[in-house]
Amino acid sequence: MWRSRVWLTRHAAARCECDPHAPPLRGSLPPKGAKFPWGGPAGIFGPCAVVFCDQLQTMNLITFLIQCLNALQYGLLLFLVASGLTLIFGIMGVINLAHGSFYMIGAYMAFGLAPLVAGTLGGGFFATLLIGVVLAVLLGYVLEWAFFSFLYEREHLQQVLMTYGLILVFEECRSLLVGDDVHGVTPPDFLAGSLPLGDMMTYPVYRLFISGVCLALALAMYFVFSRTRLGMMIRAGSTNREMVQSLGIDIKFLYRVVFAAGVAIAVLAGMVAAPVSSVYPGMGNSVLIVCFVVVVIGGIGSIRGALLASLLIGLVDTFGKVLLPQAAGVLVYVLMALILLWKPDGLFKAG
């Protein structure tokens, strides 16, 4: 143990402090029997750590800071998409595979509504957003009434089957209405600029705007859930439906509102993300998986957990791509596995 500490500190100090004069570490493997501070043999992790440090060494401070910004921004975008799922899956207990479709619908709304809004109301980015969200609330309300209200008492398998069916229906409707082409959405003029970053790069203002929307949404959700009467009723309803009902609260209506809010948040996420992600068939499916990862890591039903999990995934994904590109695809799932081993209920279990 002592030897390993010495080895680690010596190498880490020499190699990982971005010292340009440090000799390359690749090839110099840890001494036999060396152990990492957590007690495992270094043999397996050694070469991995070596590549890791090697890459860190080549990264200068500005690049590192930009990458941190990228990680933060990606994490916040993830939270924006996943928070609607946390509401529906975490609080109402319905496994909603169609969540990705709501995200897709949002993106297509950003593409399709903009010319309509420009024609009738004279345009405006925020007017389009507002109309999109209103439509989404209506859609969510109707969907809950027609489909989801029958699912609360059912098994998870039936929920999965029905919401998977909804994905197919939404995809087919999209194909009939808009076609299968890829479309670009232009951000509004006042957000179209970019800020210089280092000597080579610029950072699009619109990405900062997305981060702002995410933060505002996170705060608003936190406020509603922990500080208002509505939030209290929702939390109570998720713990004991019958008891809340017997207190004279219309739980059916309440759930309909929560579901509509969840759909509206997903649609908003799609609309806000459309200018950077562009709009294309099946765009919801890739988002869906990582959303579930967020909800599972964060702890089912916890908004605080979802935010933390999103940021964590953003960090792991970003630095995974830079430092361990060979394993970038699986790192997020490794993170999930590790966290579930450590805390089987996720970081924050709603209670």
Add this chain to the structure above:
Amino acid sequence: MKTFQKTLIAAAAVVLSTAAMAQTQVKLKVGLMLPYTGTYAALGNAIENGFRLYVAEQGGKLAGRELEFFKVDDESAPPKATDNVNKLVKRDQVDVLIGSVHSGVAMAMAKVAKDTNTLLIVPNGGADAITGPMCAPNIFRSSFSNWQPGFAMGEVAAKKGAKTAVTITWKYAAGDESVGGFKEAFEKGGGKVVKQLTLPFPNEEFQVLLTEIAAAKPDAVYTFFAGASAVKFVKDYAAAGLKKNIPLYGPGFITDGTLEAQGESAEGLFTTLHYADSLNTKRDNEFRLSYAKTYKLQPDVYAVQGYDAAQMLAIGLKATNGDVSKKAEFAAALEKAKIDSPRGPFMISKAHNPVQDFYLRQVSNKENKMVNVAVKGLADPARGCKM
């Protein structure tokens, strides 16, 4: 009386079934395995449109045989590919397979086609191996090998005076091979590929790797993406401010069928491909007019590849009088043929990959305008093909 009725029914059944058999013998079963959903959906549709256009121009028949289509959506998912091909080969018992776009899926198709000796024409998927180690007398390609456009661009980039380059692509066969072709020609021309960035398919968070490019400051960037992800990459590259500092090069797929969505961010990009929007030959103009009239859409390279897949099938069928079981004669006819493609006439190599001109194109006004011929009659080296 009863026995009479029974015989009558039996006779009717026999007549009906032979009629049905005759019917299936006449119609050639064509299995289309293409992506109709996902990031490559538009490409799959363009290929089918092109294929059907040629068949329609021949009056709905190839070498006197009517066609019956069987369609499977492959979702660009290699894990499902083998099952999907088997649906067409075993369940529908198709005579010829057409597909697919994704290189990994096309590889799985080639494997099944080789094992079951089914005729296969690949209308896009450029995996080098299909006309390399896996080449077979019954496997053909109407498109390109991933190596080809990459190699052409490597020559162009070196001639433009770039000394260092960074490559960025998805970590799968098509990306690796495209970058491999570029690297081979670029380093032969005196350049050096200093960094090879990859991300898993179909991941689209490019911002991280764009930051890496900015930190490396190369003379040029070579990229391979296609479909919706090509749109996003080109937009992100411009939005990150890299476009004005480091020229972006790539195979034509990064700007084909995507220009409408890419808008201003693609303006001025140089790409290499075996097709361009302004070839202005009689053959191409006729094709474009006819395609636009039929589908109310402008054709792209994928439509041309679908169209040529049908042409190649027609040539083979003609030589064998519509009998696809004569594989050797089918192949011999194609190896000799000069295919009159809208892209310009091309030949089929010994390994059954097109030997064709590669154009240098530049994006201007949402069109991939031809600049010049970058490499004439470029043939894939067909490494590993024993045929």
